[in-house]
Amino acid sequence: MKQTALTPKEEALVGALREQFGDGITGHDKVADQLSIFVKTDIIFDLAEFMKEDPRTGFDLLADICGVDWIRCPDMRFELVYNFYKIDGDFRVLIRTTIPDADTPAIRSIQPVYPGADWLEREVYDMLGVVFEGRPDLRRIITPEDLDGWPHRKDFPLTYEAPHFSHNKDLPPEIIK
Amino acid sequence: MGLEEKIPDSVILTTVDYIVNWSRKSSLWPFGFGLACCAIEMISTFASHFDLARFGMEVTRPSPRQADLMIVSGRVSNKMAPVVKRLYDQMPNPKWVISMGACASCGGIFNNYAILQGVDRIIPVDIYIPGCPPRPEQLIDGIVRLQKKIENESIKGPRPDRESDRP
């Protein structure tokens, strides 16, 4: 997709973030009307606080958290995309951070800052197995509690059938297709 | 009321099967629970425009213990499957099951880790209704066909809802 130039409002935000976090901000890009800022994993909590409370930002809505599994890229297994929105002035920014650790992926939770992140983080945990630290009640939210594996990981087969029922409980797990 | 005038004090001869089946088919009580998209079409069928009450079925029961017809309306996920099975087991005999829509019948367009590939893997089904979702007319047709099926049953014959008669 085609890169576009930043508006003054967006430049001010990127500048403020760079001033606050320095090396924590690794870059930014803009395609169409969508601004993405790449950050390091360890600043995510401070960044969330900054995004919510600083007068230069004031993003009041955490719209979404999305997890992406980049299984073919060894140095960035999981990417988390935090979607912040500011109602006053229609300003949306995607904060992206990557977790290279494929075995025990973990990141600090932002649920204490944005309570709305509660279920979003639980869903990412449920689907990708990324552990959010520093928050209570991190359980599976959508899939059955005894499911083995993380469905949205790319190495989880799409047509896996869990051996739950009387008709298949004695059989080994099979892939139906 | 009409019937009394036509049948004065007299004796009617019929078979036990006929009278039992007639009463069973004319007062099917569906279990009022919905799963997914098909549930909305099921409500449409019960509501004013299509009016299932014309077929003696307006009494949806919220409790499985008072119902004898289960309409599986929508996709059954792996998490919901044990619940559906338990609800079916809680219904008293005799009981019938309509699998409404493609997802309940065979998984539909969702051939994946989350969806049970057909509700007939966990409970016996009497009538399958195709469609995604089926129109209310199709559901009514399915119910009428179920009534025809009930007419031909025998109280002595095998029934899939009895544990001992299952294959």
Added chain:
Amino acid sequence: MSPATRTMTLNLGPQHPATHGVLRVVLELDGETVLRATPHLGYLHTGIEKTAEDKLYYKVIPMTDRMDYLAPMSNNLGYVLTVEKMLGIEVPEKVKFARVLLTELTRLNSHLVWLGTHALDIGAMSMVLYAFREREMLLDVYEAVSGQRMMSTYFRVGGLADDLPPDLDGKIKKILTVLPQKMKEYEDLLSNNRIWIKRLTGVGKLTAQQALDLSVTGPLLRSTGVKFDLRKAHPYSGYEKFDFDIPIGVNGDCYDRYLVRMEEMRQSLKIMKQAMEGMPEGPYRADVPGVVPPPKPDVLTKMEALIFHFKIYTEGFKVPAGSYYQAIESPKGELGYYIVSDGGTKPYRMRVRPPSFINLQALNPMVIGGLVADVIACIGSIDIVLGEVDR
């Protein structure tokens, strides 16, 4: 623990008729007062996001219908707008107007079902019969344009599946004249009904700050007094050309949500009227060879068109690598699609921001301190669709 302080745990669902599907809520009660409500989700988990990774771009559209099955066209719209944005396609004016017309129709559809089922839960049994009677008129339009009553799959990447039918005008006019009268009837029945007021006023209160903290959007947020509607804030599909208002509430309780949704239905009718009257002439698909299928007469007469037709429906089309997030205002709130492409013919990852799922987080703060019967009123007034909550 002494008997006086012992709490009770009550399980509600997942097959309870008042939970609008298969929601399960575990309530902790002190007598009749609710101390905590814990929703348990996933009883309708369909794996749509994962399945989309295995489908060609145009084959994902039928699955979006089945998420929020009360607002299928809104789901289609969000998806096709995202893919169009990634491909850089600009659709003809007629397509934009038709999409606005049908998405507003979808909003009416969703709100009518909400009104019927919510009133049924509260005890106004006859409302569901009235609401579903009027809904048949809307489904007639769905059927006329797409051939299906519910799962329309009518919006396609780059345009519409087919041209609008010639008799659409009359069907829309019928809705525009009949529905306002019927809505007045509903309001006569409900708005000043003493039971209705007592069951809803002051129940399930949310403050604006609470709602924003919980990422709540849609009528639920607007009922607390925050004027946020993506149709105005970030117009898409030509909404900036239409004249309409955003109703907001004051108290943030269930009664305000009822008022907000009723007014939204009126505004939707207003938008539909403008869209119908201003509907331009022109093609119903953008002319983008290799992505948008060529018109059928061309396929039968021109070699090149036949090749494109064949290639699109067998191989699909490629979307440039990158990712994009597009949000629209669905009847439930902000519905967002985040699609990651690796340059191939299938999405690498499709994430849906489900408004019902995120709005449902507000259930616990809404019901704390209320009575058990209020839980039903609150679930109804959040307006969830479980197909979208669990996906």
